[in-house]
Amino acid sequence: MIIAEAVKAALLGLVEGLTEFIPVSSTGHLLLLGHFLGFESTGKTFEVLVQLGAILAILSVYAARLLAMARDLPSDHQVQRFVLGVLVAFLPAAALGALLHGFIKGVLFNPWIVSLTLILGGFVLLVVDGLRLEARHHDAMRFTLAMYVKIGLFQCLAMIPGVSRSGATIVGAMLMGADKRAAAEFSFFLAMPTMAGAFAYDLLKNYRNLSFDDGALIGVGFVAAFLSGLLVVRFLLDFVSRRGFAPFAWWRIGVGAAGLAGLLLFG
Numbered sequence: 154m155i156i157a158e159a160v161k162a163a164l165l166g167l168v169e170g171l172t173e174f175i176p177v178s179s180t181g182h183l184l185l186l187g188h189f190l191g192f193e194s195t196g197k198t199f200e201v202l203v204q205l206g207a208i209l210a211i212l213s214v215y216a217a218r219l220l221a222m223a224r225d226l227p228s229d230h231q232v233q234r235f236v237l238g239v240l241v242a243f244l245p246a247a248a249l250g251a252l253l254h255g256f257i258k259g260v261l262f263n264p265w266i267v268s269l270t271l272i273l274g275g276f277v278l279l280v281v282d283g284l285r286l287e288a289r290h291h292d293a294m295r296f297t298l299a300m301y302v303k304i305g306l307f308q309c310l311a312m313i314p315g316v317s318r319s320g321a322t323i324v325g326a327m328l329m330g331a332d333k334r335a336a337a338e339f340s341f342f343l344a345m346p347t348m349a350g351a352f353a354y355d356l357l358k359n360y361r362n363l364s365f366d367d368g369a370l371i372g373v374g375f376v377a378a379f380l381s382g383l384l385v386v387r388f389l390l391d392f393v394s395r396r397g398f399a400p401f402a403w404w405r406i407g408v409g410a411a412g413l414a415g416l417l418l419f420g
Contacts (some may be wrong), residue, residue, distance in 0.1 A: 156369060157404045158192070159274055159369075159370065159373050161187075161190050161192045162192070162199070162203075162370040162371070162373040162374045162377075163373050163374065163376075163377045164186070164190070164377075165183055165186060165190075165192065165200075165374055165377075166203050166206060166373065166374030166375060166376065166378040166381070167201070167377040167378070167380075168182050168380045168381075169182075169183060169200075169203050169204065169206070169207055169374065169377075169378040169381075169382075170185060170206060170207050170210060170377065170378035170379065170380065170382035170383075170384075170385065171381045171382075171384075171385055172343060173207040173284055173344070173378070173382060173385070174207070174211065174319055174340070174385050174386055174389055175319060175325030175380070175385060175401050176274075176317045176319045176320030176323055176324075176388060176398060176401050176402075176405075177271075177317055177318075177320070177401050177404055177405050177408070178267070178271060178274070178314065178316060178317035178320065178365070178405070179204075179207075179208045179268070180200060180267075180314045180315070181267040181270065181271050181314050181316075181317070181408075182408065183199075183200045183203075183238050183265055183301055184200065184262060184263075184314055184315075185264055185267055185268065185412045186409070187199075187200070188264045188288050189415055189419070194367065194370070198355055198356075198362075198367070198371075199367070199370060199371055199374060200262075201351055201352060201355040202352060202355060202356060202375075203371055203372050203374035203375055203403060204351065204352055204378070205352055205375055205377050205378075206374065206375035206376065206377065206378030206379035206380075206382060207348065207379070207382040208344075208345065208348045208349055208352065208372075209379055209382075210378070210379050210380075210381075210382030210383045210385075210386055211341060211344060211345060211382065211386050211397055212338070212345065213383065213395060214343070214383065214386045214387060215246065215342075215345075215386075218353060221234075230343050230367070231294065231295070232294075234298070235293075235294040235295075236325075237298070238296060238298060238300075238301035239301070239342055239343060239345075239346065240346075241298065241300065241302050241305060242304050242305035242308065242322075242343050243299045243305060243343060243346045243347055243350070244305065245302075245305045245306050245308065245309050246305065246308045246309050246311070246312070246318075246347060247346075247347070247350050249309050249312055250312060250350075250351065250354070251281065251354060253275030254269030254358065257312055257314075258265050259370045261312070262314055263314075264412060264416055265416060266313070266314065266315060267314050267315035267409075267411075267412065268315070268409045268410075268412035268413045268415070268416065269315070269409065270313055270314070270315030270316050270409075271315045271405045271408055271409030272317055272405065272406050272408070272409035272410060272413075273393065273410065274315065274317060274320055274405055275401075275402040275403065275404075275406035276406065277324065278320060278324065278399075278401060278402035278405065279332070279354075279399060279402040279403075280323050281327055281328065281398075282397050282398040282399050282402065283399075286327055286330070286392035287330060288329070288330060288331065288332035288333075289330035289331075290326075290329075290331045290332065290335055291331075291334075291335050292335065293331075293335045293336075293338040293339035293342065294418050296326070296329075296331065296335075296339065300326070300330075300331070302326045302327060303325060304322050304326050304329070304339065304343070305306075305343075306325075307321045307322055307324065307325025307326075308321050308322050308325070308343065308347065308390055309321075314381075315409070317405075318338045318344065318347065319344065320341075320401075322336070322339065322340045323336045323337055323340050323398070327340055327374070328378050333393050333394060333397060333398070334390055334393060334394045337389060337390055337393045338390060341386065368402050397419075
């Protein structure tokens with residue numbers, strides 16, 4: 154494995170972990186950074202498979218809570234209802250992602266599209282963050298079933314790289330009356346099946362095309378994504394409660410504008 158490629162993989166993994174759970178689009182950041190670094194993965198698989206590190210990061214942070222939910226699931230109606238809510242929120246994106254997989258990878262994984270959607274999504278996030286929305290729901294485990302379904306439909310917008318899975322779900326939850334912390338926390342829970350499903354599906358579609366070098370680069374990216382993902386998951390909810398989402402919105406706009414400038418200047 155070439156050292157330079159390993160350094161690029163580590164940098165991309167670091168960015169994946171830092172951006173997966175905040176509303177800035179990890180896929181968009183990976184596509185833009187990979188484009189300007191000249192990093193090409195087989196079937197653009199690295200960008201999805203490196204998410205395993207971020208998946209394990211959130212699972213490790215929420216391990217005790219997930220085990221408690223698994224223990225209480227047979228008898229606790231509230232836990233049963235929440236698990237059902239996560240499932241119905243997950244299914245729309247899972248179905249649409251499987252149906253449009255080829256189109257998404259072949260057409261939408263485009264740095265121009267990513268740059269534009271980063272900017273547009275940043276302005277949307279600024280508007281929603283500034284609205285005086287009535288926060289009626291303060292516990293992610295107690296949203297209505299209708300809210301869970303609608304949040305799942307919002308997540309489908311993230312099929313477009315640059316939109317941001319977490320951004321779409323957080324905005325959807327806030328528009329339906331969730332406070333910022335509860336919206337972000339449900340986004341965490343919904344990330345678990347969504348990211349695991351995307352990882353498994355992409356691996357199934359591309360494993361025959363992967364070489365040993367691809368696997369080694371993914372491993373490097375995985376470690377970097379795991380460590381940086383741990384940092385974000387541990388501190389994001391408190392940050393959002395204090396500062397809201399405006400800092401992420403301005404970051405999106407800045408990265409999108411830089412991406413457009415870079416594409417115009419360097420191609």
